[in-house]
Amino acid sequence: MSRFSRAKNTVSKYCTKTKVNFAKQNLPLFLSLFIILFFIGFPLIKIIICSFQSDGHFSLEAYVKVFSNGSTYKALGNTLIVSVGALLLAWLVGGGLAFLTEKTDIGLKKFIRFFIFLEFCIPPYIFSVSWVQITSRGGYLNRLIKLFSGDFQYTFSPYSLGAVMIVLALHLSPLVFFGISNVLRKNNEILENAGRMSGASSFHILKTITLPLVFPAFLSTGLLIFSRAIANFEIAALLAMPVGKEVLTTKVYKAISALDLQTLSVLSLLLIAVSYVFYSLSEGWLKKHTFSVNRTQKTGKKHLVALGKLKYILYPVLFLYFTTILIFPLITLILSSFMKRWGLQLSLHNMTFNNYFVVLFGNALIRRGFFNSLFYGVVSASLATVFALITVFFYKHIKSRPSRLLMGISGLPLSIPNIALAICAIFAWINPPFKLYGTKWIFIVTYTALFIPIMIEQMKGIAENISPAFDTSARTLGIPITGRIIKLFLPQLSRGLMTGWMLSFLIALREIPISLLLTSKGNETIGVVLFTIQSNSYGMEMTSTVAIFVILISVVGNLVINKFINKKSVAYENITDE
Amino acid sequence: MKILQMNDLSINYGENTIIEHLNLTLNQDELLVILGPSGCGKSTLLYSLSGLLQPDHGEIIFDDAVLFSAVQKINVPPEQRRMGFVFQDYSLWPHMSVFENVAYPLRVQKHKKEVIEKRVTKLLESVSLLHKRNSFPAELSGGEKQRVAIARAIAVEPMLMLLDEPLANVDAVLKTQLLSLISQLKTKLGIPMIYVTHDQKEAFEIADRMIIMKDGKIVQEGTPQSIYRFPVNEFVAGFVGDNNLIDSVCLNKRMDCCRQKALCTIRPEDICICEEGEYSGQIQKITYKGNGYNLHVKTENSCFVICERSESYQVGDVVRFDLMRMHMLNKK
Numbered sequence: 001m002s003r004f005s006r007a008k009n010t011v012s013k014y015c016t017k018t019k020v021n022f023a024k025q026n027l028p029l030f031l032s033l034f035i036i037l038f039f040i041g042f043p044l045i046k047i048i049i050c051s052f053q054s055d056g057h058f059s060l061e062a063y064v065k066v067f068s069n070g071s072t073y074k075a076l077g078n079t080l081i082v083s084v085g086a087l088l089l090a091w092l093v094g095g096g097l098a099f100l101t102e103k104t105d106i107g108l109k110k111f112i113r114f115f116i117f118l119e120f121c122i123p124p125y126i127f128s129v130s131w132v133q134i135t136s137r138g139g140y141l142n143r144l145i146k147l148f149s150g151d152f153q154y155t156f157s158p159y160s161l162g163a164v165m166i167v168l169a170l171h172l173s174p175l176v177f178f179g180i181s182n183v184l185r186k187n188n189e190i191l192e193n194a195g196r197m198s199g200a201s202s203f204h205i206l207k208t209i210t211l212p213l214v215f216p217a218f219l220s221t222g223l224l225i226f227s228r229a230i231a232n233f234e235i236a237a238l239l240a241m242p243v244g245k246e247v248l249t250t251k252v253y254k255a256i257s258a259l260d261l262q263t264l265s266v267l268s269l270l271l272i273a274v275s276y277v278f279y280s281l282s283e284g285w286l287k288k289h290t291f292s293v294n295r296t297q298k299t300g301k302k303h304l305v306a307l308g309k310l311k312y313i314l315y316p317v318l319f320l321y322f323t324t325i326l327i328f329p330l331i332t333l334i335l336s337s338f339m340k341r342w343g344l345q346l347s348l349h350n351m352t353f354n355n356y357f358v359v360l361f362g363n364a365l366i367r368r369g370f371f372n373s374l375f376y377g378v379v380s381a382s383l384a385t386v387f388a389l390i391t392v393f394f395y396k397h398i399k400s401r402p403s404r405l406l407m408g409i410s411g412l413p414l415s416i417p418n419i420a421l422a423i424c425a426i427f428a429w430i431n432p433p434f435k436l437y438g439t440k441w442i443f444i445v446t447y448t449a450l451f452i453p454i455m456i457e458q459m460k461g462i463a464e465n466i467s468p469a470f471d472t473s474a475r476t477l478g479i480p481i482t483g484r485i486i487k488l489f490l491p492q493l494s495r496g497l498m499t500g501w502m503l504s505f506l507i508a509l510r511e512i513p514i515s516l517l518l519t520s521k522g523n524e525t526i527g528v529v530l531f532t533i534q535s536n537s538y539g540m541e542m543t544s545t546v547a548i549f550v551i552l553i554s555v556v557g558n559l560v561i562n563k564f565i566n567k568k569s570v571a572y573e574n575i576t577d578e
Numbered sequence: 579m580k581i582l583q584m585n586d587l588s589i590n591y592g593e594n595t596i597i598e599h600l601n602l603t604l605n606q607d608e609l610l611v612i613l614g615p616s617g618c619g620k621s622t623l624l625y626s627l628s629g630l631l632q633p634d635h636g637e638i639i640f641d642d643a644v645l646f647s648a649v650q651k652i653n654v655p656p657e658q659r660r661m662g663f664v665f666q667d668y669s670l671w672p673h674m675s676v677f678e679n680v681a682y683p684l685r686v687q688k689h690k691k692e693v694i695e696k697r698v699t700k701l702l703e704s705v706s707l708l709h710k711r712n713s714f715p716a717e718l719s720g721g722e723k724q725r726v727a728i729a730r731a732i733a734v735e736p737m738l739m740l741l742d743e744p745l746a747n748v749d750a751v752l753k754t755q756l757l758s759l760i761s762q763l764k765t766k767l768g769i770p771m772i773y774v775t776h777d778q779k780e781a782f783e784i785a786d787r788m789i790i791m792k793d794g795k796i797v798q799e800g801t802p803q804s805i806y807r808f809p810v811n812e813f814v815a816g817f818v819g820d821n822n823l824i825d826s827v828c829l830n831k832r833m834d835c836c837r838q839k840a841l842c843t844i845r846p847e848d849i850c851i852c853e854e855g856e857y858s859g860q861i862q863k864i865t866y867k868g869n870g871y872n873l874h875v876k877t878e879n880s881c882f883v884i885c886e887r888s889e890s891y892q893v894g895d896v897v898r899f900d901l902m903r904m905h906m907l908n909k910k
Contacts, residue, residue: 190665190667190669191669191671191672193630193656193663193665193669194663194665194669194670194671194730195671195682196629196630196655196656196657197628197630197656197657197661197662197663197731197734198657198682198683198686198730198733198734199657199658199660199683199686199687199734200657200682200683200686201657204686208682209671212673213671213672213673
């Protein structure tokens with residue numbers, strides 16, 4: 001047989017096998033698509049169907065009921081007011097600090113960054129707890145004032161929408177800081193140098209080059225912060241609910257106790273819609289308005305704005321700021337964790353190690369909370385890793401309609417507030433044939449749905465920089481799809497994968513709204529424990545002790561994440577032929 | 579007339595020395611090309627000259643004014659040096675149109691609106707980009723971007739133009755066009771220019787004078803012709819153009835006068851194939867060069883590359899040749 005006819009035979013054999021190969025090649029894609037539709041799509045569809053049903057028939061009754069009720073608009077109004085206020089404050093603080101550390105010659109930058117990192121590590125609920133500990137009538141601020149002014153007592157209430165706004169802003173300002181710092185650090189040096197060579201002064205460069213280039217990131221970060229502020233539950237639950245003030249998330253939480261499922265579904269959809277609008281605006285704006293700058297060449301000396309004598313005013317301001325928002329709350333938490341009972345006088349006689357003993361060995365609920373959170377975190381983060389890996393691989397290398405659909409659905413939970421995600425899960429998994437409510441599985445399914453987009457976000461950036469030639473060459477060598485994903489794609493994404501896994505794990509440890517709604521006896525998470533022990537006999541001192549442990553784990557976890565992010569050893573991540 | 583002097587300049591990045599005790603001068607109306615391999619410190623030199631990078635040692639004097647002096651602690655900021663800088667990656671401001679990019683330095687100098695309009699129009703005309711005045715950098719090709727960058731650099735009416743590998747990202751055809759544009763501008767503006775590149779063809783095409791750099795030091799300086807003909811060492815001989823580097827002991831009796839430790843550089847075009855040639859060898863390989871062929875010929879004790887226009891040779895042929903011109907190097 002001639003060489004030509006042998007080749008011809010091979011080609012025809014290949015053609016007959018094409019259909020079989022196609023199914024084989026796309027098996028992981030369709031499997032993932034099916035599971036992700038089941039985990040994310042099904043709960044969403046279920047809640048939408050439920051909102052249009054009354055006694056098993058199609059009805060708009062629930063929508064009429066919700067939208068004709070004045071309290072809905074009040075809650076919506078409160079949500080928007082709180083979110084706008086928090087956004088403006090977070091912009092001012094986070095953006096200002098980012099500018100100071102990246103663009104001026106202010107000293108102690110490492111300390112400023114470290115304090116902001118610590119601020120980021122403290123879960124929002126714990127921020128709220130320390131706010132109450134400081135500003136309540138029996139709180140540390142009042143005690144401090146008493147120490148200097150005898151019987152004087154101020155009548156400031158720690159519970160109000162204003163308090164929610166401030167605590168929310170403090171919680172979200174590190175995100176603004178990181179977003180703006182990143183853009184300031186990366187993009188502008190070369191372009192600023194071009195400005196200097198054109199004869200412009202530092203101030204003129206700032207006005208005409210630096211700020212216009214940062215503006216899109218500034219606005220996009222703002223919209224993201226806004227959607228996060230709308231979605232926040234725990235701060236509003238602790239600081240607004242006790243005085244009867246409502247925002248959308250707390251209204252949803254209240255509706256669940258009234259067991260009015262139709263109203264609950266409409267309210268949840270309203271919350272999802274509002275949050276989704278701002279999230280999509282942020283994504284869309286960033287895509288259209290981000291200026292990409294080629295950074296392959298040397299940038300010269302980094303030029304910093306000289307602050308001169310202004311520095312000596314800024315140092316005390318920064319000291320006061322970090323003392324108030326970070327050092328003081330942390331000290332109060334630590335002090336409270338050693339108190340025999342919250343509210344007792346600060347003296348060695350009233351202090352004890354017993355709270356730590358109880359947390360570590362004495363209390364089954366707290367122990368179970370820690371164990372469950374760790375278990376849900378590890379299992380869900382690992383499952384999410386697998387799905388995210390498959391999603392990113394197919395999206396990058398095999399561009400098809402199913403792979404785009406998979407990416408689209410996987411990203412949805414990022415724009416859904418956690419409390420709404422929990423409601424969706426309840427609607428989907430409360431009745432047979434998929435009755436997961438009351439079991440550990442409902443946590444794992446919901447957390448997995450929540451973590452998949454987080455993992456994808458972490459991997460996507462790295463995947464974009466990987467040359468498509470890696471996969472093409474593997475295909476020409478006849479390596480099957482599983483081999484290409486596991487042996488070639490996975491090692492290249494390892495850094496993003498580990499960062500995403502750790503981030504997801506930490507969310508499982510800090511998260512409250514999902515666990516609060518899905519919890520059942522024996523399945524409590526540490527979030528639920530934190531939320532409930534404050535109101536029962538254990539009180540504020542035990543809350544503080546648990547909070548210290550959560551902060552410690554959070555700090556260690558974030559340090560590990562930073563280590564992954566700063567690792568520069570994987571050279572092939574930078575290879576690209578695009 | 580010397581307009582620029584860099585005396586005993588040293589630049590370090592941490593513990594690494596990038597520029598080492600370098601001395602350089604530039605004459606009025608001269609286009610000086612700094613040529614060298616990647617990482618030799620040529621761009622760093624340009625950055626230090628512009629003021630974007632502060633040297634650690636030495637002084638820079640431009641037009642009798644001290645721009646930098648480590649001893650006198652003088653460092654004039656870049657915005658006051660009146661130098662135009664064309665960056666490798668264009669560095670156009672993405673949020674400004676072509677017009678706004680070029681007008682920026684004029685706005686900084688607080689010119690009137692009508693003056694800016696007139697000057698920018700003229701500048702864009704000179705780089706043939708008037709029709710793109712309202713486009714944004716993202717809408718331009720690489721060559722167009724670089725032309726805008728050149729127009730912007732000229733807009734400041736600089737006393738010295740610095741060009742940092744300006745054609746590194748453009749294709750061969752555009753490269754020729756842009757090189758001719760730069761030459762025209764130099765003649766028109768009558769200002770000195772320093773042009774950094776690692777491409778020897780670019781360097782030969784545009785340079786009045788050339789400097790070859792290696793490891794932060796100047797290895798050789800002179801006219802393009804002198805550098806091509808008389809390289810001072812093996813590095814320059816190998817870096818600038820095709821060259822046969824032959825040990826003098828491998829050459830025939832005619833070279834007996836040579837010192838023992840000498841290297842001869844012989845350009846391929848300086849070898850002539852003739853029937854009575856002094857050397858003979860067999861053709862091992864033939865490479866097509868567009869305007870001729872390079873014949874790789876193996877002699878008894880060496881290998882030569884010979885430039886030949888004729889198509890009549892084949893691999894395996896034995897040829898005789900003579901060396902028309904050669905240059906001796908110190909082997910050290």
